[in-house]
Amino acid sequence: MGKYIIIGAFIGSVVGWVLNFSLIIGFILGAIVGGISYTFFSKRNDKRIDETTESGEQKMLLREEKLDITKERVQTGDVKVHKEVVEEQKTFTVPIRREEMVIEAGDEEAYRIPIKEEEVQITKKPVKVNEVSISKREVEEMEQVKEMVKKETVDIEIIGNGDVKKNGEQL
Numbered sequence: 001m002g003k004y005i006i007i008g009a010f011i012g013s014v015v016g017w018v019l020n021f022s023l024i025i026g027f028i029l030g031a032i033v034g035g036i037s038y039t040f041f042s043k044r045n046d047k048r049i050d051e052t053t054e055s056g057e058q059k060m061l062l063r064e065e066k067l068d069i070t071k072e073r074v075q076t077g078d079v080k081v082h083k084e085v086v087e088e089q090k091t092f093t094v095p096i097r098r099e100e101m102v103i104e105a106g107d108e109e110a111y112r113i114p115i116k117e118e119e120v121q122i123t124k125k126p127v128k129v130n131e132v133s134i135s136k137r138e139v140e141e142m143e144q145v146k147e148m149v150k151k152e153t154v155d156i157e158i159i160g161n162g163d164v165k166k167n168g169e170q171l
Contacts, residue, residue: 001038008034064151081134094120 012030013023053059098117158164 001035004038004041005031005034008032008037060154062152062154065149067147067149069145081132096120 009027009031012026012028012033014026015021015030016023016026019026096118099115101113101115156164156166
């Protein structure tokens with residue numbers, strides 16, 4: 001179709017120049033005439049006979065579209081796996097010991113006695129509590145694909161009293 005439009009546009013431009021029209025108007029009109037002529041000739045060519053044998057028998061080739069189905073791997077997304085640190089308050093009850101000073105009345109001597117107690121000390125260290133396994137696996141699913149295909153068929157139109165037989169039967 002493209003070559004009909006281009007040829008029509010060229011001829012329209014020349015005719016427009018010769019007849020003293022604007023080249024653009026001639027170009028546009030020529031392209032339109034080229035498109036119309038393509039439509040006319042393409043419909044006329046649909047009924048042509050593709051092959052004639054030596055015995056004079058004419059053959060029309062019928063065509064149909066065949067689907068060629070292929071698969072292609074495409075990336076559909078990403079998965080990001082990361083660790084996140086979450087803080088939480090933990091409360092523990094720890095028994096501690098301390099010394100108390102007991103003084104009983106008696107001598108007047110002064111004694112110095114050290115008093116001790118236990119202090120709670122907290123240290124932190126990482127401990128493995130869980131293990132997460134990360135892997136990929138292929139899953140196969142069946143997917144139905146629908147597509148329209150074109151197929152040429154023979155359409156027999158009898159004009160007048162033509163004697164036509166198809167597969168030995170009178171039409």
